[in-house]
Amino acid sequence: MGPMAAELDVEAMLNRFRERAKAVRQRALPPVEGAERQRFLDQARTDYMDYAMIGDARAVLEDGVLTLTIDLRPPGAGGRPAGTGTASPEPVAG
Numbered sequence: 001m002g003p004m005a006a007e008l009d010v011e012a013m014l015n016r017f018r019e020r021a022k023a024v025r026q027r028a029l030p031p032v033e034g035a036e037r038q039r040f041l042d043q044a045r046t047d048y049m050d051y052a053m054i055g056d057a058r059a060v061l062e063d064g065v066l067t068l069t070i071d072l073r074p075p076g077a078g079g080r081p082a083g084t085g086t087a088s089p090e091p092v093a094g
Helices: 003-007 010-026 034-055
Strands: 058-062 065-069
Touching: 010 034, 010 058
Parallel strands: none
Antiparallel strands: 058 065
């Protein structure tokens, strides 16, 4: 295993992504209007989904290879149990 893999704390990494997703949801809307406001909201939604999906991933580090598995099925649809995960397309404050 290489030095990076030996130093990697996968659970801490996933927690950082969960925290980033939470921060995006709580981010205040700057004083912008019109098209710029919509671009900000669209980017916040994209940022949230990206961070939340990685934060919800199941990680396996084996032989120096980090594999993230992200279950995109709806909760309770044969994947993760209902009520788990944060990657939902709910709107960002705005």
